[in-house]
Amino acid sequence: MPSLRVYDTRGNEHSPTGGGSRSNERVKKDLGPAGVRLAIEAGRERKFTMFFRARETRNARAEQFYAVYSTRNGSMREFMDALRDRIEDEWGYTIDDSADDMSVFRALDAGQTSLPGSDQDRAILEELIGSRQGGTVGVRDAESALGLVNEFMGTYNRAAVADSPESNALSEFDLVVAPNGSSGIVPVGDTEDRWESTKESIRSRLIDAEIASINESVQTLSREHGLSSSEIRRRVSQRVPALSAPDTGGSTADRLASSGSSSRFDMAEIGKYVAIGALVLLVLIAGFFGASAFGVIGGSGGDDGGAAAASINGTVVDADGEPIGSGVEVTIERVADDNATESDGGMNTTTDGGSFAFENVSTGTYEISAESTDAFEYGAQEIEVDENGTDGVEVAPASATVNGAVVDAETGEPLSTDGDGEVDASIELVDGNGESVATATGGSYEFSVDDLDGSYTVTAEADGYESADHTVDSFGDQADIELESTGVTLSGEVTSNGTVVSDATVEVTVVAGDVRTVTTGSFGNYEITGLPPGSDYRVEVNAEGYETKAETIDLSGETQEKDFDLDPSES
Structure with missing residues (x-):
């Protein structure tokens, strides 16, 4: 039977009526410090552990919790439904999913998922997980x-989505995923070396096969058709120029061919074996690792309408026209026409100086684009390729991003760390004419601009x-925008004989008619910010x-802590 704690x-078990009888050292020592937002463990029972925030009352601070759901064969959807039933329906709490660290909760609750990376990336990761080497990646x-x-x-025993x-x-998790803004699937830390060696291992096995x-x-051609090695090599060279080799001399088969006796060989039958061997080797390996790695991007044959000797050369640049650097993926795709073929396209990466090159492409019209970077988005642009090739192509960004954080100048923490909306910053992007371009609320921002x-x-x-x-x-x-506090923060704890008092009302009278009020949370704590200094x-x-x-206190410093111990009422 499923259980939820x-x-x-x-690591202390929580309930509205007071702490439970259990504790969870793993939450305290491992999951919390590592910023784990979701952990999944497989075995006789499946265990889901989810980070979330919830308010005990409407005005209380959003506290942080971990829910642990054990089930024999339940799903994550059942887990989320059970969690909401417990927290909101039974306990009367409110789950607050507005904070940045609740992004995994929001996506899972809404059933929003997407599969990142290429088939090759996922094949490498699957092998790392299946071999129990483990994989840590960013997405x-x-x-x-x-x-x-x-x-x-079903492949891993343990998996986690974590900030750190x-x-x-x-270290004991088979799969750790960090949603850190990476494009595709990017190996992190020690996984980088294992990633490359696993990629090479898969490639070697495919080649060997x-x-x-x-x-x-x-052997079949020699045994069943009586062809010598030189005859096989000659026929393969005619059909697959990439595998051609110098002829080593005549043979019985050569002499038969020169006398016309070779007509007894069924060329369709021979072609079948050649295709199984030489052609499949190129097609399959190029299909898995990318045609660009083998120099066979594009190309033409027969009546495709374009020469296969053309090339495309250019540079990916930033908003100032400066080369963007190495490692940026550039993609070409031929615009569909009567002569286009499936091979008229491909992907390459920029080298130092932001340059790229595609060789052996057909003539015609192509769309060329570059992958997005941290700062720029690149749209597709059309280019014409003739028999002389196309040089000097400049791939420029279509838009750019402006992103950063707004932090407290004293603590360096984003203003909306707690996600309670009470200290969120109002952020605005303004252009050179003083016109508002975009706005945001919270402790961070990300704007997109076209100009x-x-x-x-x-x-x-x-x-x-x-x-x-x-x-x-x-x-x-962008560099953090630091905001200087204009007031004093008063915080503390309300207890009674050592027991915390939740839902207590704390009122600070600044001046007549100006009263600041907060309510203590489930741990009896309170905090009032922005109080003007004074006594x-x-x-x-x-x-x-x-x-x-009631007490009179001095708030002349930047922060002030004041605890209160209440006496039970006699009535």
Whole structure:
């Protein structure tokens, strides 16, 4: 029978009526510090562990929890339904999925997944997992992470989606996925070396298998058709120029051929064996590892309408026209016409200086594009390729991103770390004419702009802080915008004889008519920010079943901690 338990980040079992009888050291020591958002364990029972935030009351702080769901054959969807039933229907809490660290929860709750990477990438990762070497990889977002975890369920014993994938606490997991903005599937840390060796191992096995097939075909040609090795080599060279080799001399078969006696050989039958061997070798290997690796991109044959000797050369540049650098994927695809073939396309990567080259392509019209980088998005553009080739192609970005964080100048933490909406920053991207381009709310932002020649400024403001501006000197990641606090923070704990008091009301009277009020959370804690510095503030604490307590305190410093111990009411 499925079971569901909820723990706080210290590993203590949680319930509305007080702590449970159990503790979970794994949550405290491993999952929490590693920023694990979802963990899955297979075995006789399947165990799902999910990070989430929830408020005990509407005005309470969103606390952090881990839910552990054990089931014999249940699904993640059943887990999410059971979690919402427990937290919201039974306990009356509110799950708060607005924070950045709730992206995995949001995607799983909405059933949104996508499968990242190429077939080759997934084949490499599957072999790493299946051989128990383990794989730690980065993907674009939470949806991609969930897609990968779901794809290999049944292959791994343990998998995790985590913010800190290289944590030693995750060393026993077969698959660790980090939604860190990577394009496709990118190996992380120690997995990088294993990734390359596994890729080469798969390639070698494929080559060995095809060579064995060729060897078997050659033996069949010799045994059943009486062909010598030189005759086989000559016929293969005629059909597969890439495998041609110098002729080593005449043979009985050669002499028969010169006298016309070779007509007794069924060329269709011979062609079958040649195709099984030589042609399949090129086609299959190129299909798995990319035609560009073998220099067979494009090409033409027969009546495809274009010469196969043309080339495309160019550079991928940034918004200033400067080369973008190496390792950027560039893709070409021939625009469909009567002469286009499936081979008229391919992918290559830029070298140092941002340059790229495609050889042996047919003449015609092509669409060329580059993969997105951290700073730029590249759209497709058309180019014409004639028999002389096309040089000097410049692939320029169609749009750019401006992204960064707004942080507290003192702590360096994003203003919306807790996701409670009370300290979220209002962020605006303004162009050189002072016009608003885009806005965002929270502790981080990511804007997309189409005018790459324009100038931009990011402005940020938040309650209790002085506003600040940041000039965008280059696209992509920006320096943190630091906001200086304009007030004092008062925080503390409300207890009674050592027992925490939740749902207590804490009121601070700043001036007549200006009263700041908060409610303590499930651990009796409270925090009020943005109080103007001063002295002789009246702080009053009320809670049902307890005597009201009021004190006058000094708030002349930047932060002030004040705990209150309430006496039970006599009535």
